[in-house]
Amino acid sequence: MKEELIISGRMNPNIDPVLHLWHWEIPVYLFLGGLAAGLLFFAAFYVIRDEKDRFPTAVKIAPILAPIAIIIGLIALFLDLKHKLFFWRLYTVIRLESPMSWGAWVLMIITPLSFMWVGGFLKEVFPKIDLKKGFSSKLLKLVFKESEGEVNWKWKYNFLETFEKFIIFRRKELAWVILFYSLILGVYTGILLSAFNARPLWNTAILGPIFLVSGFSTAAASIMWMSKLPEEKKWFSKIDIMLIIIELFFILHLFMGFLAGPQVQVDAAALFWGGQFTVYFGLFVVILGLIMPAIFEVMELSGIHVHISIPAFLILFGGLIFRFVMVEAGQITRYLY
Amino acid sequence: MRYAMAIDTKKCVGCSDCVVACQTENNIPLGYARDWVTETINGVYPSLQLEFRSERCNHCDNTPCVRTCPTGASHVIEGGIVKVTHEKCIGCGACIQSCPYDARYSSPEGWVDKCTFCDHRLKDGQNPACVEVCPTHCMYFGDLDDSNSPVSKVMANRKWKVLAPEAGTSPQIFYLI
């Protein structure tokens, strides 16, 4: 029998008896970051390929979620900070070795870019805005003013009108920039965890690609859910099936890697195979979050009608649970005792 | 200069004096500890082995905590001592997640706290409080680059190990076995 224990009564909050420093904030942040990255990627990608009219939801409508997701994600991240008043310290230095640092900077850059993207399509998406009645009109009047014509509004300030024209004129260039940063953001959400070698579950390079693919998969699911065009729906359904297959392959790879690894990683894998995370991971992430939606989507493509909201919801839900599981389980895995 | 500590598991009785001495010396609030003692038992009665270890930040050569810190609050000072500047720390927890020894924690004020090797005492030529108080004299401290330091001398004559070497951090707390 082997017995290992801390006998000096150490009970540091959030560290003992097992590390539990990160709660809901970080998984939510990672989920929303991945979702935003995917949404922006698809939008930029199809603009670059000049297919914005073929995939209007992906290019114009779904990206509206991106800045919202990023802002909520940043709020979650801020809530996670224990020394909040010093958060500005993030922006006094760039530390490329620290994913947390370059993540903060990427978000700093991609947030305004996402607003610019959405703003550039706003007149196309919402040609009519009611600025006459209700409480919401008062808020909207802060940035919009009434106008005549096809589009019944204008930006309140002329420089915004000018800026909008510039964005529309340079949309492709903007798309390239967003494409670049969305990839970094997507990779970052995975690398954030895998940078922490101290947690055997996270100590694997495959985590970055998994999170990237998973993020893109949630984005594709959102687009196909929001889209009203059968062709666009079908197309993103196909993309999604492909992403799910890749993700499943990566997950398989992840566990094979663990089982071939040192004991601490074998132990980490055991959490998912008969351990306390088996149900969450096996049922919610793999079966309900990946396999079932893939089957539904294949059924839909082969003509058996399944309401699109079901696979889409399952994918989003599975993606969120996946991040919760990885953050929670990762903190349990350790090298000592 | 490279500060390091060697701890003799053959002498340590696991009394936790190092822990309470650290807490009083460094004014650590109740409920928190920068160092701790572990007990490991192997075997079946009556063939047993027992090892006590006084543990703390390993002041690693390869510092994942400093690497992952987004603000530079975690840093290394002369002698390889890993420290945290409170006014730069945002409390994101990255360093805590990156430490394989769980040697860091969030202080009640929010910044991350950890062992400093009592650098305020080193300036006065004193040993860290834990080393100085140990009734079994089981801890040796000093400069590894100085072959006459207590830690260099004891390590030259004894077998030793480090904790979780596979984590790749090159820890600087050595356990004499």
Place this chain on the structure above:
Amino acid sequence: MKTTRRDFIKISSIGLGSLAVATPVVNYITGNSNDNPLSGTGKISRHANYCEVCFWNCAGWVYKNEEGKIWKIIGNENDPHSNGRFCPRGTGGIGMYEDDDRLKKPLMRVGKPESQEYKEISWTEAFDHIAAKMKEIGQKYGNESIALFKHGSSSKHFGHLISAFGSSNQAGPAYAQCKGPREEAFTLTFGEPLHSPEPLDIRDSKCLVLIGSHLGENMHNGQVQEMSEAIDKGISIITVDPRFSTVASKSKFWLPIKPATDNALLLAWINVIINENLYDKDYIEKLSVGFDKLKEHVQQFTPEWAYGITTIEPNIIRETAREMAKAAPAVIVHPGRHATWYGDDTQRLRAIAILNALLGSWGRRGGFYMAASAKLPKFSSPAYPKPKWGWKDINPEKYPFANEGVTNLIIDGSHPDYKGVNKIKAWFVLGTNLPVSIPDTKRTIEAIQNQEFIVVIDTMPTEITGYADIVLPECTYIERYDDLRVLPHREPNIALRVPAFEPRFESKPAWWMAKEIANRLGLGDYFNYKDYSDVLDWQLKQIGSSLDEMKNLGVKKFDREFDDLYFAEGETPEFGTTSGKIELYSEELASYGFPPLPVYKPMPEPETGFYRLIYGRSPVHTFSRTTNNPRLTELQKENKLWVNPKVAKEWDFKDDQEIWLQNQDGIVSEFSIKVRITERIRWDSVYMVHGFGHKDKRLTRGFGKGISDAELITKVLIDPESGGTGMRSNFVTFVTENPGKEVVS
């Protein structure tokens, strides 16, 4: 040596490819605020003291800042007890001062004796009441009917008070619940007790034999330090313990003995050492009496005989005996300290003393050194009145060899079932929590309830304060003067205690309380000083020092009168025994009808489903007195029950499962205890640390944490020679469902 070491400068620079952005101008960027743990809080000062968390009384310094915030306590480097290093309890001693659960004001019971209702009263009221009660009880039953139970340095002041009042009935658990049998066995053998700290020359020893003594778990500071030093020098340690104790893990030989069979092992060792001619012939011949009788007596106790009793294999018994002899005379068969185990303890300690004599370790380097104390003149005080009777007269038949007050005898004299004439009717209790420190809590409480008046002087509300008529809040050792510490050591030395702080709340030092009560009894002449510092200054000036000098030194050492730390070569020293020699055979014991040579007596064994209750010490706690200390409960807040995995499997226990214990007399523990499944304990025994399971809710950290072994020790086997209360023949079984006991308070 490590060779792959990255340059720290490279690491500390902000990072590869990093970009420094202009630092915003904010005033509070001042670098590391944790450079000085007490920065900005004024000048640090230090104040001499000696520790009162345990009896080792290590001398050290209390550090505080100008604002009066306590910082730390650090050992005094010149102190032979600590060598500048306090143990965890001493280091955490500041928690005694900081504890907000402390007794704050004098309390007087209102309502019935069983009630726990108290009102706060003034010191004057308290003293007036106490003096009036003392007079009343003195007139009714004689002044002798007042007894003092005591522990710790400040008990001297109350001892002085009741002696001046005319009672010699003083006792502390340090004797009959601890080292009593040991002191008497060594007095019977070598003519002197061992005192405290024991004169063990561990640092120069080559072989240390520990029998149930768990050095390292008991933090007898100087001994732990010397053992560590000896480990460096390659000492071979032999540990006899049914439990894989800390020191067992550091031993060359661990003998996992069947509990309660130590005497058989000791006798077999004596047998081997004599029959293999391993004893110190010259030493035994010159310095001892009774060797032939001993030799004849031990012939029957062969290692083969002992094997059947102890479960220790004969070859191991022989091998360990030879190991001792190889190291002799630099060998110590450790006499232990808490020696009251099985009710035949004087006999066991006699066997230990004899074994040491055979190995020639008494008076030898690496064995027992000859300790010396500093000589300090007594502060003048009138002679005490002569009491008509003393504690021995409560039952003159009992405990003929007890040389100090026997607590349980005083409790006998206090109990309603006492049929004699010398009744105890009132108690003073200072610094000892009797319901926990004396076994058989029920009997102690019956005796308490038979008292007409009880005064408790303590720093903390404990079980005993709940039985007091008057509670007097004593300030802690870092807030008061006490006597100089004058204890024997290699070099005679003294240590000073001065207050570093004004007492917190309305607590007061014991010397002041005793003096105030004495004044009201017309005994003011016995306390002829204004402040206790006057006494200390006077005493110190008599020996060429002063209070001021000692405040700077803390500890002062003196030269030995003679160069007699060890016996000189060829010297024939005289011993304090009747024969003037080491008495292997004790005529004195024989004359009282006790075995003159040690014997083995089989002890009761547990029935099926019961396990022997073994208790011990934690390095971070002293008895029950520290289990509310905020610093020390941080380290260990409860005790756990050690259970062997085989037993755990049988009972289907999980780690940290909460269970209750029931002893052989049907007593169930008040609280539950968590199970620790560990290979460190034998399958026929369970183990827990003593001192937990406080029942007083005012102890916010200690209340209901773990359980008290004392309440389960209802079978007490009394050592007939010394009166020591053997506590290790109690057996427990497990109760897995909450027995739902009504809390009777």
